[in-house]
Amino acid sequence: MVSLQALAGISAVALGMVLTPGPNMIYLVSRSVTQGHRAGLVSLAGVAAGYLVYLVLAAAGLVAVLTLVPAVYLAIKFAGAAYLLWLAWSAVRPGGVSAFAPKALPADPPRRLFAMGLVTNLLNPKIAVLYVSLLPQFVDPRQGHLAEQSFILGLAQITVSLSVNALIVMSAGTVSAFLARRPTWLRTQRYVMGTVLAGMAVRIATAPNR
Numbered sequence: 001m002v003s004l005q006a007l008a009g010i011s012a013v014a015l016g017m018v019l020t021p022g023p024n025m026i027y028l029v030s031r032s033v034t035q036g037h038r039a040g041l042v043s044l045a046g047v048a049a050g051y052l053v054y055l056v057l058a059a060a061g062l063v064a065v066l067t068l069v070p071a072v073y074l075a076i077k078f079a080g081a082a083y084l085l086w087l088a089w090s091a092v093r094p095g096g097v098s099a100f101a102p103k104a105l106p107a108d109p110p111r112r113l114f115a116m117g118l119v120t121n122l123l124n125p126k127i128a129v130l131y132v133s134l135l136p137q138f139v140d141p142r143q144g145h146l147a148e149q150s151f152i153l154g155l156a157q158i159t160v161s162l163s164v165n166a167l168i169v170m171s172a173g174t175v176s177a178f179l180a181r182r183p184t185w186l187r188t189q190r191y192v193m194g195t196v197l198a199g200m201a202v203r204i205a206t207a208p209n210r
Contacts, residue, residue, distance in 0.1 A: 002152045006138040010153045013134055014160040016196045023124045028165055031113070032172035034105045040169035042110050046117025048162055053122060054131040055154035059147045079133050081205035085198060092194035130157065 018025070024047055032040030108116065121127055131154070139149045 001144055002138075002149050003140065003143060006140065006143075006149075006153060007156050010135065010138045010157050011160050013130070014157040015164065017126055017130060018161045018164045020126075022126045023120050024127075024165065025168065027116070027120045028169055029172045030105050031116075032169045035107050035113075037170055039108070039110075039113055040172065041166070042113040043117035043120075044162065044165050044169055046114040046119075047121040047165065048158065049114075049118045050121025050124075050127065051154075051158045051161065054127060055151065055158065058131050058135055058154055059151040078205060079129070081201040085201045088194040088196075088198040088201065092191055 028040055028043055028047070031043050135150060135153055135157070138153050139146055143149060
């Protein structure tokens with residue numbers, strides 16, 4: 001059984017990562033602004049399918065392998081923390097890119113929208129690191145079956161990510177226009193997310209090994 005602390009931890013990591021500009025957010029915002037909410041939601045369905053692919057792989061044994069090989073577990077733990085620090089720096093560095101400055105995209109049919117959402121997520125390094133390096137940090141062998149824990153934690157991450165992304169899709173145009181007129185708010189959002197991600201990186205790097 002997964003502890004409430006683990007669920008809260010993976011949810012916080014998922015929230016911090018989904019609010020940090022990356023391939024998924026940039027694609028969803030650009031698609032929603034240029035082609036409408038429906039196109040954004042179809043694309044988000046493809047993103048959801050990508051999450052499920054990673055979740056199945058994790059639940060199929062990746063977590064068990066990482067836990068049973070301490071050296072590999074330790075290396076991936078620090079790799080995940082380092083990646084979060086890199087995301088934090090990307091958020092606060094001068095000239096950082098905002099996902100709410102959308103790129104113009106040609107109109108695509110639903111099948112292609114779904115496929116692009118899927119591919120964008122599968123090739124997103126943030127998601128790969130989340131499942132390979134960060135999810136195992138919240139799995140505790142003392143709490144029972146590892147695959148079951150990873151599946152439940154993965155579902156919590158997917159729920160947080162899809163909920164936030166759905167809100168982003170539905171409000172992309174309004175938020176983009178709002179932030180374009182208020183660059184101070186945009187900088188504040190970047191610094192807040194950078195601080196949160198840096199804090200998560202330190203917490204993961206200094207947490208006792210399980």
